[in-house]
Amino acid sequence: MPHSQLRIVIVGHVDHGKSTLIGRLLNDTGSLPDGKVEQVQEMSRKRGMPFEWAFVMDALQAERDQGITIDTTQIHFKTAQRPYVIIDAPGHTEFLKNMVTGASQADAALLVIDAGEGALEQSRRHAYLLHLLGVRQVAVVINKMDRVEFSQARYETVAHEIKEYLAELGLFPKAVIPISARNGDNIVARNTEQARWYLGPTVIEQLDSFRPQQTSPDQPLRFPLQDVYKPDDRRILAGRVESGRLRVGDTLRFAPTGASAKVVSIEAWNHPETVLSAQAGQSIGVTLDKRIFAERGHVAYHEDSAPVLTHRLSVRLFWLVSEPMQVGRTYTLKIATAEHRVTVEQVTAVINVEDLTSTPGKAVHRNEVAEVVLRSRSPIAVDLAAELPRTGRGVLLDGHDVVGGCLVVEAEDSATANITEVSHTVSAEERSAANGHRGGILWLTGLSGAGKSTLAMALERALFDRGWQTFVLDGDNVRNGLNAGLGFSPDDRAENIRRVAETAKLFADAGMVVIASLISPLRDDRARARVIGGDRFHEVHVAADLATCEERDPKGLYKKARAGEIAEFTGVSAPYEAPEQPELVIDTAALSRSEALAHLLDYVDETLGKASLRTGKELTYVI
Amino acid sequence: MSADLDQLENQSIYILREAYNRIDKLALLWSIGKDSNALLWLCRKAFFGRIPFPVVQLDTAMELPEVYEFRDRIAKEWDLNLVVEQCPPEEEMDQTLPPLTRAAARKTEGLKNLLRNDAYQGVMVGIRRDEQATRAKERVFSPRSLEGDWDVKDQPAEFWDHYKTRFPEGVHVRIHPLLAWTELDIWRYSQREGIPIVPLYFARDGKRYRSLGEKNITFPVDSTAATIDEIIAELQVTRVPERAGRAMDNESEDSFERLRSVGYM
Numbered sequence: 001m002p003h004s005q006l007r008i009v010i011v012g013h014v015d016h017g018k019s020t021l022i023g024r025l026l027n028d029t030g031s032l033p034d035g036k037v038e039q040v041q042e043m044s045r046k047r048g049m050p051f052e053w054a055f056v057m058d059a060l061q062a063e064r065d066q067g068i069t070i071d072t073t074q075i076h077f078k079t080a081q082r083p084y085v086i087i088d089a090p091g092h093t094e095f096l097k098n099m100v101t102g103a104s105q106a107d108a109a110l111l112v113i114d115a116g117e118g119a120l121e122q123s124r125r126h127a128y129l130l131h132l133l134g135v136r137q138v139a140v141v142i143n144k145m146d147r148v149e150f151s152q153a154r155y156e157t158v159a160h161e162i163k164e165y166l167a168e169l170g171l172f173p174k175a176v177i178p179i180s181a182r183n184g185d186n187i188v189a190r191n192t193e194q195a196r197w198y199l200g201p202t203v204i205e206q207l208d209s210f211r212p213q214q215t216s217p218d219q220p221l222r223f224p225l226q227d228v229y230k231p232d233d234r235r236i237l238a239g240r241v242e243s244g245r246l247r248v249g250d251t252l253r254f255a256p257t258g259a260s261a262k263v264v265s266i267e268a269w270n271h272p273e274t275v276l277s278a279q280a281g282q283s284i285g286v287t288l289d290k291r292i293f294a295e296r297g298h299v300a301y302h303e304d305s306a307p308v309l310t311h312r313l314s315v316r317l318f319w320l321v322s323e324p325m326q327v328g329r330t331y332t333l334k335i336a337t338a339e340h341r342v343t344v345e346q347v348t349a350v351i352n353v354e355d356l357t358s359t360p361g362k363a364v365h366r367n368e369v370a371e372v373v374l375r376s377r378s379p380i381a382v383d384l385a386a387e388l389p390r391t392g393r394g395v396l397l398d399g400h401d402v403v404g405g406c407l408v409v410e411a412e413d414s415a416t417a418n419i420t421e422v423s424h425t426v427s428a429e430e431r432s433a434a435n436g437h438r439g440g441i442l443w444l445t446g447l448s449g450a451g452k453s454t455l456a457m458a459l460e461r462a463l464f465d466r467g468w469q470t471f472v473l474d475g476d477n478v479r480n481g482l483n484a485g486l487g488f489s490p491d492d493r494a495e496n497i498r499r500v501a502e503t504a505k506l507f508a509d510a511g512m513v514v515i516a517s518l519i520s521p522l523r524d525d526r527a528r529a530r531v532i533g534g535d536r537f538h539e540v541h542v543a544a545d546l547a548t549c550e551e552r553d554p555k556g557l558y559k560k561a562r563a564g565e566i567a568e569f570t571g572v573s574a575p576y577e578a579p580e581q582p583e584l585v586i587d588t589a590a591l592s593r594s595e596a597l598a599h600l601l602d603y604v605d606e607t608l609g610k611a612s613l614r615t616g617k618e619l620t621y622v623i
Numbered sequence: 624m625s626a627d628l629d630q631l632e633n634q635s636i637y638i639l640r641e642a643y644n645r646i647d648k649l650a651l652l653w654s655i656g657k658d659s660n661a662l663l664w665l666c667r668k669a670f671f672g673r674i675p676f677p678v679v680q681l682d683t684a685m686e687l688p689e690v691y692e693f694r695d696r697i698a699k700e701w702d703l704n705l706v707v708e709q710c711p712p713e714e715e716m717d718q719t720l721p722p723l724t725r726a727a728a729r730k731t732e733g734l735k736n737l738l739r740n741d742a743y744q745g746v747m748v749g750i751r752r753d754e755q756a757t758r759a760k761e762r763v764f765s766p767r768s769l770e771g772d773w774d775v776k777d778q779p780a781e782f783w784d785h786y787k788t789r790f791p792e793g794v795h796v797r798i799h800p801l802l803a804w805t806e807l808d809i810w811r812y813s814q815r816e817g818i819p820i821v822p823l824y825f826a827r828d829g830k831r832y833r834s835l836g837e838k839n840i841t842f843p844v845d846s847t848a849a850t851i852d853e854i855i856a857e858l859q860v861t862r863v864p865e866r867a868g869r870a871m872d873n874e875s876e877d878s879f880e881r882l883r884s885v886g887y888m
Contacts, residue, residue: 004627005805034862076753076805083805097780101762104782133782226637227644231671238669240637269671270816282629283636285671296644320780334785393783400789402780 005076005083006212009103009135011126012112017143021112021181022075022086023053025203028188031077032056053181081208096129096367097320100405103130108137108210110203111162115148115155115178119162121354127162128353128369131169132318132407134389137213138166139175139206146180150194168356175206215390217279219243220305222383222391223252224336225298229285236267236285237294242336242390244302246286247277252300254292255307255381257531261288291581293527297338299381299391307381307391310411314348316385317396317406318369325364325372325396325404333374333406335394340380342396346373364404371409382408431511435469438608439508441501441533442600444517445526445579446542447571448557449549451588451596455542456517458597463604469511473500475518488568494525501529508536513608521570523577538607540600541582544589546571583607628812631804632665637784638763638800639669639747645788646745646796649676650706652734652888655690656835657820658749658801661809663701664818665800679706679746681733685726685837693821708737723840724878727871731886735770738795747798748888753805754834754865755872757883765797766790773884797888806865807858814851825849833865840870 010018026032040055075086087102103109109130113119119127130138140162148154159176166173177186178198185191187203201209221244229236246252246263253260266275267285278284288294301307319325325344333342348371349358364370385392385407396404432438442459444452456472463470475496479486483499486492497520507514520526530537549571550558561569568574584603586596606612642649651666651674653659666674680694698705710733716725737743752759762778764786779787790796801809813820823832823843830843831854844867848854866872872879879887 032862075759085803098778101778101781226640229671231673234671236671238640240633267671269668281633283633283640283669390783395780395783395785397789400787400791402785402787405780405782 004212005085006207006210007085007087007105007107008110008207008210009087009106009108009130010110010112011099011103011130013114013117013120013122013126016112016114016117016123017181018112019054020052021110021141021143021179021187021203023056024181024184024187025086026056026075026077027053028184029077029079029204079204079208084207096318099126100129100133100318100320103135104133106135107213108139108207109135110207111138111140111173112143113140113158113162115142115144115158118158119165123162124165125353125367127166127171128169128351129318131171132316132369132405134385134393136171137210138171138173139177139203139210140166140173141203142176142178143181145178145185145195146183150178150185150191152197155198165356174209175200177201177203177206179203215243215280217245219280219388220383221246221250221252221300221302222307222336222388223286223300224338224391225294225296225300226337227296228294234267234287235291236287237300238283238285239300239337240283241278241280243280243388245277245279246284246300248275251303252288253303253306254294254298254300256309256379257293257298259292259294259531260303261290261292263287264289293524293531295524297336299336299338307383307388308411309379309381309414311377311379311414312345312373312375312412313380313382313408314371314373314410315406316369316371316409317364317404319364319366319404321398321401321403322366323398323403324366325370327362331403332397333376333380333394334397335380335382335408336391338381339397340376340378342374342376342380344372345375347371348373372406379414380411382411384408384411428509428511432613435511436610436613437468437513438536438612439469439511439513440536440538440604440608441504441508441514441516442538442540442604443504443520443526443529443533444515444540444542445520445582447544447546447549447576448519448569449552449554450542450544451552451593452517452519452542454593455586455588455596455600456515458593459515459600459604462597462601463513468513470513470515471507473504473507473514473516473518475500475516475520478503494522494528497525497529498532501532504529505532505534505536508533513604519570519576521574521576523580526579538584538603539579539582540603541579541585543578543585543587548589625811625815628808628815631808632668632812634803635662635665635800636669638786638798639666641786641788642745642747642764642798642800643670643675645786646798648741648743649745649747649798650679650737650741650743651676651747652749653678653680653694653703653705654749654835654888655680655686655694655821656749657809657813657824658751658804660697660818660820661804661812662747662749662801663697663703664816667701674701674703677704677706679708679737681710681730681737682707683710683726683729683733683837685839687823687835687838689821689823690835693819697819706737708733711736720881721871721878723870724882726837726840727882727887728885730888731882734888735886743795744790745796745798747800749801750799750888751804751806751809752802755879757880758802761797761799761802762787763799763802764788765799766794767797767886768794770886772886775884807855810851810855810858814855820851824854826853832868833863834869836869842868842870844868 012018041051044051077084142158155178179186222242224239225237226239248263250263264287268275327344330343333340347361350361350370351358383392392408395402446452460470460472483496486496504514504516560566561572570576588596710729716728750758762781826846826849831846832843848857
């Protein structure tokens with residue numbers, strides 16, 4: 001017997017008999033532990049209730065007292081074919097989030113419908129959610145057939161009704177099985193008396209013909225990063241391959257940065273053979289041939305099949321909480337491991353799951369399904385859910401909580417969207433030729449008091465006097481205007497740096513030499529600035545040891561920080577992460593002011609001056 | 624064929640890495656039983672050899688000597704950052720609990736002390752859904768108040784491998800990377816990977832420990848399975864529940880549920 005288990009979810013309207021069906025499945029396949037039935041019989045007797053198979057399932061005290069299933073639960077059982085996990089999902093409307101939790105893990109679903117009542121609103125809602133959650137293998141079970149004397153006509157009516165509904169969703173049930181869970185008819189054993197007219201499979205036969213959900217490795221590669229580890233001298237990008245296949249030697253490109261590098265190795269611990277490839281579903285770690293900036297949320301792919309990079313996407317969503325989703329409100333959208341702040345631009349349609357009609361709206365309430373347009377400030381790498389479900393769906397968070405789930409149905413490619421960059425008629429080469437130098441960003445990083453501002457202003461003067469287009473973006477100065485309103489929390493500091501980097505890029509695009517002077521203590525923040533600046537970005541470490549800086553203390557800040565008046569002061573109570581591979585290091589503790597300036601001028605001249613214009617083309621192709 | 628074990632392993636590694644990335648201060652609870660041994664093994668895979676957080680044993684001084692021996696050997700060989708948290712004595716437990724359940728509650732209190740004193744935001748626990756009915760209802764990321772209370776009626780939605788990783792002040796999270804595994808999976812995996820096992824699991828004189836707990840409240844069950852192969856064969860046919868030898872589970876109808884609702888693992 002194979003060990004590989006199939007996960008099935010059993011859904012349906014409250015009181016249509018899901019728990020009874022499960023109790024029966026367990027008993028009739030001989031999967032209950034010894035003494036369990038007797039134990040439940042004894043419990044029922046003590047409470048003066050008739051024995052119910054459902055009690056076997058309902059292990060919790062509260063459930064036994066109320067006679068309902070509260071949360072989704074999981075139960076293991078075996079047929080002669082293979083082991084199963086049953087996920088029981090409660091039918092109460094207010095317990096939707098538990099139903100979603102249970103159903104999303106399933107390979108296949110059984111939809112239970114009461115023969116007398118037919119497919120009520122909840123049955124339809126559950127069917128709709130199965131479809132949204134991506135459960136494609138479904139069988140319908142029409143229960144309580146004993147109460148309608150196993151009437152074939154009644155069976156046909158209910159079967160026809162639910163089949164029509166499911167077909168509209170694109171779901172085609174593998175079977176519609178008439179059963180009596182209470183009596184155990186057509187579950188394991190057939191009722192050959194009353195249901196002689198039924199020739200389809202029993203519940204067990206149907207379960208055994210479902211297939212485990214499998215992802216094909218032939219799809220485009222998506223490898224979203226979970227984390228970056230440095231266990232030793234290796235730098236390992238860790239994550240799970242969500243689709244496709246990745247091989248050692250592949251060139252990967254990363255969204256949203258566009259960085260690219262080759263896979264040198266797939267790392268594995270306690271693995272006898274060298275791993276050469278990995279495919280969908282595998283949690284892996286890779287090392288690359290280049291030190292590119294990559295972090296959690298970035299998605300690796302192969303050049304020829306990129307995800308869409310978008311700022312605006314249409315999603316089909318389900319809402320789980322009492323506070324409604326509203327147009328204009330901002331939430332966090334999490335797709336794979338990436339998180340983005342998104343604003344609800346439009347509620348295009350609220351879908352009535354009863355008859356599948358839809359109406360536009362301003363809000364989406366709990367348990368509703370809707371089509372919504374979301375807009376994000378940062379570019380989101382996504383796929384369409386219909387093509388690559390794992391990177392085409394996500395959850396919405398509000399504060400601490402997951403409040404909804406969504407599938408991407410349309411994504412506006414930023415490259416072709418309204419915000420597509422208009423191409424300039426003046427080229428970068430023309431600007432360089434006119435100015436006599438190239439545009440660029442000199443990013444001066446270092447401790448407070450290292451001499452960044454002094455050096456920046458001196459460089460600006462020197463370049464200006466030579467007729468260069470140049471301007472200083474000073475960390476303190478931008479905080480009065482561009483970045484007024486940002487504080488000193490880690491998020492605000494990161495945003496401060498991002499804005500300065502974007503501004504610097506505009507200046508550099510205009511042909512100027514921008515001298516950005518910011519402490520920018522964190523490597524990751526500077527790495528993001530480098531991504532923004534691209535190959536125009538030059539990191540200059542204005543280095544001076546802490547003691548020297550503290551002795552200089554031009555603004556009296558160290559004194560205040562030591563006295564505890566400034567919290568999180570770089571070098572004193574917050575870390576400074578020195579650049580690992582800056583383009584230039586200027587040690588102001590060892591060099592005089594004029595020597596330091598001379599070094600910097602030489603570098604600028606060499607990389608951005610006339611010489612660089614002549615050899616510019618060749619330089620571009622070096623590496 | 625063990626493609627199903629690969630799948631379980633990959634999923635657990637994904638969970639471990641999510642926890643390590645999203646939760647600031649993390650510890651792993653090591654009971655030294657077969658499940659948490661497998662969990663340690665998975666951590667070593669996830670983080671390429673070394674476990675980057677403390678491994679905590681909630682100690683009641685009531686474990687069997689083989690357990691302590693095993694703990695000290697593995698802690699050294701695997702270079703674990705082992706923290707032994709001494710649990711408060713039985714006299715300090717809720718006296719309305721049945722006596723054996725009271726003994727088990729010591730671990731809950733030990734855990735609360737650990738959380739209070741070391742301010743952990745997340746603890747990883749090697750429980751499985753198939754062990755016990757209330758554990759079947761668990762989430763992978765399961766939030767708890769500081770007192771350890773578990774609100775089973777209002778658990779977070781958890782789907783598509785998106786876990787709840789943000790919490791208000793005073794809430795900690797239990798992370799359950801082995802929730803989807805079965806007892807049989809653990810044994811097959813331990814065999815495949817060669818994970819060290821406390822010898823008490825193997826039958827001697829017709830008895831073995833199927834579930835390992837403190838010596839005052841855990842009893843060996845009848846078995847002749849003296850190797851992992853034999854244990855696997857035994858589990859294929861047995862109808863005895865795994866925790867049959869755990870006295871506190873069976874003391875009264877809701878004793879285990881009462882333990883869990885106030886913070887037991």
